[in-house]
Amino acid sequence: xxxxxxxxxxxxxxxxxxxxxxxxxxxxxxxxxxxxxxxxxxxxxxxxxxxxxxxxxxxxxxxxxxxxxxxxxxxxxxxxxxxxxxxxxxxxxxxxxxxxxxxxxxxxxxxxxxxxxxxxxxxxxxxxxxxxxxxxxxxxxxxxxxxxxxxxxxxxxxxxxxxxxxxxxxxxxxxxxxxxxxxxxxxxxxxxxxxxxxxxxxxxxxxxxxxxxxxxxxxxxxxxxxxxxxxxxxxxxxxxxxxxxxxxxxxxxxxxxxxxxxxxxxxxxxxxxxxxxxxxxxxxxxxxxxxxxxxxxxxxxxxxxxxxxxxxxxxxxxxxxxxxxxxxxxxxxxxxxxxxxxxxxxxx
Numbered sequence: 001x002x003x004x005x006x007x008x009x010x011x012x013x014x015x016x017x018x019x020x021x022x023x024x025x026x027x028x029x030x031x032x033x034x035x036x037x038x039x040x041x042x043x044x045x046x047x048x049x050x051x052x053x054x055x056x057x058x059x060x061x062x063x064x065x066x067x068x069x070x071x072x073x074x075x076x077x078x079x080x081x082x083x084x085x086x087x088x089x090x091x092x093x094x095x096x097x098x099x100x101x102x103x104x105x106x107x108x109x110x111x112x113x114x115x116x117x118x119x120x121x122x123x124x125x126x127x128x129x130x131x132x133x134x135x136x137x138x139x140x141x142x143x144x145x146x147x148x149x150x151x152x153x154x155x156x157x158x159x160x161x162x163x164x165x166x167x168x169x170x171x172x173x174x175x176x177x178x179x180x181x182x183x184x185x186x187x188x189x190x191x192x193x194x195x196x197x198x199x200x201x202x203x204x205x206x207x208x209x210x211x212x213x214x215x216x217x218x219x220x221x222x223x224x225x226x227x228x229x230x231x232x233x234x235x236x237x238x239x240x241x242x243x244x245x246x247x248x249x250x251x252x253x254x255x256x257x258x259x260x261x262x263x264x265x266x267x268x269x270x271x272x273x274x275x276x277x278x279x280x281x282x283x284x285x286x287x288x289x290x291x292x293x294x295x296x297x298x299x300x301x302x303x304x305x306x307x308x309x310x311x312x313x314x315x316x317x318x319x320x321x322x323x324x325x326x327x328x329x330x331x332x333x334x335x336x337x338x339x340x341x342x343x344x345x346x347x348x
Contacts, residue, residue: 043293046219053215054179054285055186060208061122061146062190063201064139073140079271082261083141084148086254086275091116092156094249095242096163102238109164110171111299112242115283115306117156119145123307124277127314131321133270141274146187150180175290183282212281219284220304234301243302247310250276251317269321273314280307 073080095116099109120142128138154173161167194201254275258268280303287300 042222046222047289049215049219050281050285050288051182053212053219054182054281056208056211057122057281058146058183058186059190059193060205060212061125061142062187062192063194063204063208064122064125065143065187065191065194066139067191067195069136070140070143073136078261079134079137079263079267080141080144082258082263083137083254083271083274084144086250086257086271087120087141087145088117088148088152088156090253090257090275091118091246091250091278092160094246094253096160098242098245100163102242104238104242106164106166106170107295107297107299108239110161110167111287111296111302112239112246113157113160114171114176114286115278115280115303116246117149117153117160118278118280118283118286119149119153120274121277121279121281123280123311123314124273127273127277127318128270130314130318131269131273132266133273134266135270137267138270138274141270143187145274146183146279150177150184153180172290176286179282179286179290182285183279216304216307220301234298234305239302240305243305244309244313246306247276247278248313251313272317276314277310278303278306280304280310 092113093116095112099112104112122142124142125135125138127133129135154176157171157173157176161171190204193204251272255268255272257275258271263271283303283306284300287296287303291300
């Protein structure tokens with residue numbers, strides 16, 4: 001397995017160094033022995049399922065959005081602007097720094113950068129609700145980051161890829177823009193459904209989340225079976241460390257940034273989860289559809305690793321927040337009891 005992994009890294013490095021998406025040039029042919037283990041039929045099936053997941057997820061996300069609430073936050077955009085700065089300032093910079101610190105190879109660095117430059121995902125709305133955050137801000141922030149990503153994401157990828165040798169012309173910007181447009185169309189459909197036929201919104205949201213979970217497991221299983229030992233490439237210590245640190249740094253820095261701008265507790269918790277949560281469905285679609293399989297290899301599974309840490313760390317914060325709330329409520333009840341009981345003792 002080590003020889004295959006080394007060959008894979010060598011082939012990918014060669015391809016990116018010359019701005020190619022294959023392993024041959026006019027004068028040289030690389031005979032590494034690496035062949036992408038997924039059959040064309042299986043690869044096409046995974047591509048189709050990935051696109052369907054993104055489409056259904058974005059419709060479900062659109063069904064959570066209300067035009068009136070979006071207008072209200074646009075008229076008072078301070079919270080949204082802070083969250084946008086956090087989303088597209090903190091996360092891409094975090095991805096870039098982690099890729100440098102852990103000395104990731106070219107394709108690994110691109111994978112991490114794409115994940116870091118993605119807009120917020122719909123899981124952030126669930127986490128914001130569990131943390132008793134500002135749900136209107138959460139939903140509007142997800143909406144704004146999705147729309148803003150159409151222009152900002154390619155620009156950020158272009159800028160940060162200048163910091164890696166051989167990546168300047170390697171990112172498929174056209175494919176990324178197409179994937180971003182694919183997110184806006186179903187999202188707009190969801191908004192229309194919520195506006196004109198709101199009675200169906202909750203059902204669509206529940207069905208969408210169920211399909212998302214089932215399909216994500218299906219993709220993981222299909223890819224694991226097809227890739228075999230190559231799955232260990234995406235489970236390398238470096239990528240596991242990056243996947244665990246990125247959302248954690250996003251949560252913490254998002255909270256710190258909103259604190260510096262003197263936001264209230266609800267907004268701080270909301271901006272924190274909006275910063276650390278990425279649109280993993282979009283990231284998976286870009287990696288799987290925009291890159292040829294011989295280039296991306298098993299690294300299109302990186303978002304699945306990221307979402308495990310993203311969800312696990314958010315769950316930990318939710319548990320800590322609920323414990324804090326319970327302790328605070330107990331203390332307040334005790335203080336209220338003492339305040340009531342004290343005058344009675346004075347009378348006697």
